[in-house]
Amino acid sequence: MNIRNSDSLKETLKVYFIMGSPNCKENPARVLEEAIEGGITLFQFREKGIEALTGDKKVELAKELQQICRKHQIPFIVNDDIDLAIELNADGVHIGQxxxxxxxxxxxxxxxxxIGVSVHSYDEAMNALEGGADYFGIGPVFPTKTKADAKPSNGTKLIEELRDKGISIPIVGIGGITAENAGSVIQAGADGVSVITAISHADSVTEAAKSLKRRVFEG
Structure with a gap:
């Protein structure tokens, strides 16, 4: 699945779900199936945190989730682990600074x-762009507890700065985003929002994804 075309990538980034086993209250495969039913447009496998799987078990889970994505034609991206992405022939990777x-x-x-790159400043964004990034992940937009080493939240300031300077690369906002505040991220110039617990910890994963998607498309 080649989604590198800028216009199709902007659509693909709309409802961007990130998840690994530490983020789930129930079976990750079931969570992913329910999230897809709710309308997510892209999935990133991020197996990090306390009790995260490693080695063969990590690969096994990644393959299971990738097969679910393939069945539903949802792009499957791997967080950080370039070797795993290559081994699985994933649709792409997301890397940090x-x-x-x-x-x-x-x-x-x-x-x-x-290739998606997390950026926190104009200079980091330009370096990523020169290096061949296809989209930026910008955040944390709002305070988040999911990432232990997350930088302080900075609102939509950098998204607005890049758009004001004519940078047209696809952008996805991340960090503390919910259905209630997703619209403000889109209005600031982001093409989509990425969430973890707003979907994976919801009482109804499917309804949470539907609600998020509705807010994103309303803008």
Whole structure:
């Protein structure tokens, strides 16, 4: 599945669900199925945190979730683990500032895969763009407890700055986003929102995804 085209990528990023086993109250495969039923448009496998799976068990879960995505034609992206992304022939990877530079990742995964980069400043954004990033993840927009080492929330300031400077690369907001505040992120210039617990910890995963999608498309 090649989603690197800018226009199709903007649509793909609309409702971006990130999840691994530590983020789920029930079976991750079931959570993913329910989230897809609710209308997510992209899935990122992020197996990090307390009691995260490693080794063969991590690969096994990744393969199971990837098969679910393939069945429903949802792009499957891997967080940070470039080797795993290559092994699974994933649709792309998402990297942070502490990971390998985007240019090196591009050389490893080829030119048909998507690279997303977390950026926190204009300079980081420009470096990522030069390195071959396909989209930016910007945040935390709102305070979040999901990522232990998350930087302070900065609202939609950087999203607005990049758009004001004419940067048209697809952008997804991340961090503390819920159905209630998702519209403000889209209004600031983001193409989509990425969430973890707003979907994975919801009483009804499907309804949470539906609600988020509705707010994103309303803008």
């Amino acid at each position: 502490e990971d390998e530079p985007a240019a090196e990742v591009r050389n490893k995964i080829g030119h048909e895969k998507v």
